Amino acid sequence: MKINQLTISEAQKGLIEKKFSSLELVKSCLEEIKRKNPEINAFITICEEEALSQAQEIEMRISKHKDIKSLFNEYPLLGIPIAVKDNFSTQGIKTTAGSKVLANYIPVYDATVVKKLKEAGAIIIGKTNMDAWAHGSSGENSDFGPTRNPFNKEYVPGGSSSGSAAAVASHMALAATGTDTGGSIRLPASFCGLVGLKPTYGRVSRYGIVAMASSLDAIGHLTKNVADAAKILKITAGQDGFDATMPPANVPDYEKDLKKEIKGLKLGVPKEYFGFGLNKKIREMINKIIVQLDKLGVKVTTVSLPHSQYALATYYIIQPSEVSSNLARYDGIRYGFNRQNFGDEAKRRIMLGTYTLSSGYYEAYYLKAMQVRTLIKKDFEEVFKKVDVLVTPVSPNLPFKIGEKVTNPLEMYLSDIFTVTANLAGIPALALPVGMINNLPVGMQILGPQFGEELLFKVGSKIEEISQNHLTN
Amino acid sequence: MIGEKSSLASKNYKLTEEEVKHVARLSNLSLNSQEIKKFQKQLSEVLNYIDFLKKVKTKKVEPTSQVTGLENVFRPDKPGLSLSPEEVLKNAPKKNQNLFMIKAIFKK
Numbered sequence: 001m002k003i004n005q006l007t008i009s010e011a012q013k014g015l016i017e018k019k020f021s022s023l024e025l026v027k028s029c030l031e032e033i034k035r036k037n038p039e040i041n042a043f044i045t046i047c048e049e050e051a052l053s054q055a056q057e058i059e060m061r062i063s064k065h066k067d068i069k070s071l072f073n074e075y076p077l078l079g080i081p082i083a084v085k086d087n088f089s090t091q092g093i094k095t096t097a098g099s100k101v102l103a104n105y106i107p108v109y110d111a112t113v114v115k116k117l118k119e120a121g122a123i124i125i126g127k128t129n130m131d132a133w134a135h136g137s138s139g140e141n142s143d144f145g146p147t148r149n150p151f152n153k154e155y156v157p158g159g160s161s162s163g164s165a166a167a168v169a170s171h172m173a174l175a176a177t178g179t180d181t182g183g184s185i186r187l188p189a190s191f192c193g194l195v196g197l198k199p200t201y202g203r204v205s206r207y208g209i210v211a212m213a214s215s216l217d218a219i220g221h222l223t224k225n226v227a228d229a230a231k232i233l234k235i236t237a238g239q240d241g242f243d244a245t246m247p248p249a250n251v252p253d254y255e256k257d258l259k260k261e262i263k264g265l266k267l268g269v270p271k272e273y274f275g276f277g278l279n280k281k282i283r284e285m286i287n288k289i290i291v292q293l294d295k296l297g298v299k300v301t302t303v304s305l306p307h308s309q310y311a312l313a314t315y316y317i318i319q320p321s322e323v324s325s326n327l328a329r330y331d332g333i334r335y336g337f338n339r340q341n342f343g344d345e346a347k348r349r350i351m352l353g354t355y356t357l358s359s360g361y362y363e364a365y366y367l368k369a370m371q372v373r374t375l376i377k378k379d380f381e382e383v384f385k386k387v388d389v390l391v392t393p394v395s396p397n398l399p400f401k402i403g404e405k406v407t408n409p410l411e412m413y414l415s416d417i418f419t420v421t422a423n424l425a426g427i428p429a430l431a432l433p434v435g436m437i438n439n440l441p442v443g444m445q446i447l448g449p450q451f452g453e454e455l456l457f458k459v460g461s462k463i464e465e466i467s468q469n470h471l472t473n
Numbered sequence: 474m475i476g477e478k479s480s481l482a483s484k485n486y487k488l489t490e491e492e493v494k495h496v497a498r499l500s501n502l503s504l505n506s507q508e509i510k511k512f513q514k515q516l517s518e519v520l521n522y523i524d525f526l527k528k529v530k531t532k533k534v535e536p537t538s539q540v541t542g543l544e545n546v547f548r549p550d551k552p553g554l555s556l557s558p559e560e561v562l563k564n565a566p567k568k569n570q571n572l573f574m575i576k577a578i579f580k581k
Contacts, residue, residue: 105564108561109560244548313524335564335566348519350502373537374535375529409518410518410519450540450541
């Protein structure tokens with residue numbers, strides 16, 4: 001096994017025990033990038049020089065420090081190469097959001113998450129490709145070319161955090177950041193066999209991240225396992241004073257409960273998510289996991305979220321409306337290029353949102369959608385009085401081929417049918433891999449009440465154990 | 474059930490070319506005639522899909538705009554660190570001293 005294939009925890013152990021150096025770790029990721037990126041196209045910018053010099057600096061710090069363990073306690077991501085989605089502002093490093101409008105934009109400040117990751121000792125290895133402005137479910141809406149799925153290069157990696165997923169799945173980085181407005185972390189995690197976390201709305205600061213739909217945007221990450229997801233959230237969560245939508249909720253030790261027993265836990269299976277739109281083999285695979293959880297003493301019940309069928313339509317009113325408002329600021333005067341540089345998908349969403357917000361239509365569309373959003377949120381509140389967590393598929397289908405859905409936007413939008421509800425209700429969601437079908441990864445999703453991330457990690461690491469046993473048996 | 478075909482397209486709603494042009498103008502986007510035709514079809518399809526929300530009864534339902542229930546978030550009005558004028562103007566395509574340069578809006 002090469003060192004770039006390790007999880008964060010494994011790599012950290014290796015660094016502490018001096019089995020390899022941070023410089024070697026960075027170099028092995030950079031070599032993988034050079035070998036695979038020309039075909040996969042996971043990165044828009046590779047930060048080779050910066051990463052190497054940062055690794056050298058860390059080497060110095062480690063060599064001078066007497067108590068290495070305490071150093072790694074203080075800097076929980078010391079020397080770990082992380083890829084950053086290209087809609088996170090990075091000081092002095094080009095940040096395009098996947099769009100030609102920002103092809104020359106170099107931020108003068110770091111997003112809060114980037115700042116926090118750097119302060120924890122992480123090394124930014126590069127900026128990842130994405131659907132322009134995070135508009136898309138496949139990565140194909142990038143103005144810098146599509147990203148390919150490392151499991152089969154004919155297929156999409158899922159979007160919009162397409163490059164982040166492909167980079168981690170092909171071991172070009174140990175973890176990556178992502179944004180999730182309607183499934184943009186969870187769908188690519190599912191399509192690339194990774195763990196993807198969409199935290200509660202307001203759990204992680206949006207400051208310095210190119211806004212898509214401000215009432216839905218959640219900032220998360222993609223990792224190789226659940227423990228790494230918990231480790232990163234511990235660093236990125238919490239108020240920063242720059243995002244007024246963050247409640248003053250405490251940041252618990254997310255790593256603490258990972259291995260706790262889940263006997264007696266109440267698990268709901270929402271029937272609306274297992275309807276006939278769902279691929280039969282995916283349903284069987286998830287059902288097997290549920291049976292295993294039941295054997296471990298989890299109380300499984302079928303529940304109903306009656307307004308789920310309206311979620312995607314609600315999302316496709318609220319989201320473009322907010323997109324049209326957020327993208328109105330791009331005028332090419334203060335930075336970036338003019339509006340002629342918007343790609344087709346951005347134009348579609350700007351126009352759709354402008355239409356649904358325009359005089360005479362606002363009440364029929366936007367206000368109506370905000371009311372249905374209340375009903376969707378109430379469904380979850382009711383159901384979480386009866387059960388602790390919910391499990392659902394991430395995607396109704398397996399990854400699709402590059403080009404398969406590009407000419408039919410509505411068909412593409414339907415990819416997010418199981419993921420948008422979490423954004424509308426503001427609840428946390430964890431996607432994790434449960435197996436392979438036709439040599440393509442399959443994910444499932446755990447949903448919990450607002451600020452219930454600890455619970456998701458606890459259940460997630462148990463499911464991880466179950467599905468790994470399945471793979472080895 | 475989510476994803477049922479029956480939940481798609483409840484009626485055949487179609488945007489006119491004029492409406493597409495009008496929305497493009499409101500959006501500050503200029504489209505060529507090919508784009509107008511393409512977006513006319515694609516936007517109409519999406520409008521047909523979202524139209525089925527009309528079936529939901531929402532009388533007396535409050536709208537949700539902030540999911541975690543925060544209201545009126547304040548902070549002390551103290552000046553803190555901010556960017557220098559040089560930093561603010563760093564990415565400007567046209568600048569003059571400490572100002573952004575734009576095309577004149579009013580004629581002399």
